[in-house]
Amino acid sequence: MFHGHLQATASTTEGKARDSAAVARRLFSYARPFWHRMLVVLGLTLVIAATSAAGPYLIGVAIDQYIANGQIDGLSLLMVALIGVYVAALVARVLQTYIMGWLSQMTLARIRFSIFRSLQGQSLRFFDRNEVGDLMSRLVNDVEAINVVLSQGLIQALSGFFALLGMVVAMLALNFELALASFIVLPAMFFATSFLSGLARRAFRRTRETIGDVSANLQEDIAGVKVAQAFNRTDVNRARFAQRNAANRDANVGATAVTSALFPAMDVLSTISIGIIAGFGGYLAIHGQATVGVVVAFLAYVQQFYNPIQQLGLLYAQSQSALAAAERTFNLIDTPVDLNDAPDAVPLDQIEGQVEFKDVQFAYSPSHMVLDGVSFVVKPGQTIALVGATGTGKTTIANLIARFYDVAAGQVLVDGADLRTVTVASLRRQMGIVPQNSFLFAGTIAENIRYGRLDAPDQEIEAAAKLVNAHGFIIALPQGYSTVLGEKGGTLSQGQRQLIAFARAILADPRILILDEATSSVDTRTEALIQQALAVLLKGRTSFVIAHRLSTIRNADHILLIEDGQIAEQGTHRELIAHGGLYADLYRRQFRDLPSDGSPDGQTIDSGFGR
Numbered sequence: 001m002f003h004g005h006l007q008a009t010a011s012t013t014e015g016k017a018r019d020s021a022a023v024a025r026r027l028f029s030y031a032r033p034f035w036h037r038m039l040v041v042l043g044l045t046l047v048i049a050a051t052s053a054a055g056p057y058l059i060g061v062a063i064d065q066y067i068a069n070g071q072i073d074g075l076s077l078l079m080v081a082l083i084g085v086y087v088a089a090l091v092a093r094v095l096q097t098y099i100m101g102w103l104s105q106m107t108l109a110r111i112r113f114s115i116f117r118s119l120q121g122q123s124l125r126f127f128d129r130n131e132v133g134d135l136m137s138r139l140v141n142d143v144e145a146i147n148v149v150l151s152q153g154l155i156q157a158l159s160g161f162f163a164l165l166g167m168v169v170a171m172l173a174l175n176f177e178l179a180l181a182s183f184i185v186l187p188a189m190f191f192a193t194s195f196l197s198g199l200a201r202r203a204f205r206r207t208r209e210t211i212g213d214v215s216a217n218l219q220e221d222i223a224g225v226k227v228a229q230a231f232n233r234t235d236v237n238r239a240r241f242a243q244r245n246a247a248n249r250d251a252n253v254g255a256t257a258v259t260s261a262l263f264p265a266m267d268v269l270s271t272i273s274i275g276i277i278a279g280f281g282g283y284l285a286i287h288g289q290a291t292v293g294v295v296v297a298f299l300a301y302v303q304q305f306y307n308p309i310q311q312l313g314l315l316y317a318q319s320q321s322a323l324a325a326a327e328r329t330f331n332l333i334d335t336p337v338d339l340n341d342a343p344d345a346v347p348l349d350q351i352e353g354q355v356e357f358k359d360v361q362f363a364y365s366p367s368h369m370v371l372d373g374v375s376f377v378v379k380p381g382q383t384i385a386l387v388g389a390t391g392t393g394k395t396t397i398a399n400l401i402a403r404f405y406d407v408a409a410g411q412v413l414v415d416g417a418d419l420r421t422v423t424v425a426s427l428r429r430q431m432g433i434v435p436q437n438s439f440l441f442a443g444t445i446a447e448n449i450r451y452g453r454l455d456a457p458d459q460e461i462e463a464a465a466k467l468v469n470a471h472g473f474i475i476a477l478p479q480g481y482s483t484v485l486g487e488k489g490g491t492l493s494q495g496q497r498q499l500i501a502f503a504r505a506i507l508a509d510p511r512i513l514i515l516d517e518a519t520s521s522v523d524t525r526t527e528a529l530i531q532q533a534l535a536v537l538l539k540g541r542t543s544f545v546i547a548h549r550l551s552t553i554r555n556a557d558h559i560l561l562i563e564d565g566q567i568a569e570q571g572t573h574r575e576l577i578a579h580g581g582l583y584a585d586l587y588r589r590q591f592r593d594l595p596s597d598g599s600p601d602g603q604t605i606d607s608g609f610g611r
Helices: 004-009 011-017 020-029 032-067 072-121 124-129 132-174 176-182 186-223 225-230 234-260 262-286 292-333 394-401 424-428 445-450 458-467 471-475 494-508 524-537 573-579 582-590
Strands: 355-365 368-378 383-387 409-414 431-434 512-516 542-546 558-563 566-571
Touching (some): 020 292, 032 072, 032 292, 072 132, 072 292, 132 186, 132 292, 186 234, 186 262, 262 292, 383 394, 394 512, 394 542, 431 494, 458 494, 558 573, 558 582, 566 573
Parallel strands (some): 383 558, 512 542
Antiparallel strands (some): 355 409, 558 566
């Protein structure tokens, strides 16, 4: 679930979101483009309200004017009119329900798109701090809670309000005294509704939070099921999920207990009102102050009168769930993006590929500095190797070059332009990144390779695959390039997924290429083939290679050894071996009995990075 991030970065927004009126106005603003259809719904609602008020009135007229006087013809005509009223109500309700369903789905689609657009615009720092399962819960479960009110509750609210208004006017017109008697229980009814709905608001907010916990737990445990089984953690995971599931169950039981008290309260008050009308109406009829037809009409009105109030009460309770969900949704939509284009940012023209770090400092959290005063210059077309122990900041340097994060201090420049002064899209359009764990999307192999350049023809896709030696295993698949991959490319081996990621990067034809342990998941023979392809790919391009296999970066133009967030050593492979420092020590640990020329077993290694 969301932790302190949203509270810290969007406190003013959250304060506004907790204002129910503000949340409701914000919610309905998404339906504003469809106002003409809302007017149609309003018109149909007025028809339904008119028919609700006309029915009991016509029944009263039938009793007093036709049944009491034995006028069959008049009674027949009035019954036809009554049937017409109910048919009109039926047609109006059908049309109202259909149009309102259409409206709600269009509105929800806009809300979902707003959430997705917000998520897509967030920096990696945002996703570092928030669980994917909770984000999914907001996109799915919270929006569905809003859907219940928009598609069903809003119709009930509109119909109930105008039906009440029409019946109040009709009752006051028929008999003022009986109307006032009917309204005696209204204060108690409104008090009960207000009290119970306040409890429901808090209860439903808790249900939204706990379902987020459940979703986050599910996403994590399903994604990590292989690890859980390998370490025999399935029982522990079941217990943890049972705990969170129980919390969600208890929250929903609490919310149900509150809402379930509403209907009995309404029923009791409705029965009391009917008793009042029966007794007082009978008294007036006996004394000639009201006709039997009016009393019967009032009994019908009272039976209908409290149905809209019950519906409004239920809607009010349901709306608490929707408002709680809307609060979470709008807080997510309004979360500030911490990595934006500057107002005066300009597109980055075709770059040569020079990269410079000027006294760069960066920290993922204030208490832990990852990079501290890093400075270096990379000339266009050079291959730079980043080496060092895990967690020293190698991948962070690559992330800063792609501007996935902004520096805390200092500058990162490409062709002399500070990355904060150019548009992110124009920068990343000229970059290619192959991470250690390549992500493939659900779709065909061709679609995954084409992800690097959507307008690429099939011939270029095959050429890119051939360049990284992926063409052979692809055409051996049943559907070749049209083979549909499972989630994250699960039907392929890790090495095959990595080859497709290479083909994707090659097809994008980047000016700057970042390889983050990109060959760690392939065997030695495949790695050698890939490096032969990279010798062609890297020619004329600036490239950053993060590697733990030091043999693969011997021929890099420059090697930076990162230690404790700083550049501890730099130079060529031979220079660093001759220096006899940390790099030489790391290299000897990988290759014992190192000859004097620094090559394993006295053989010169051609890593593919040579010129």
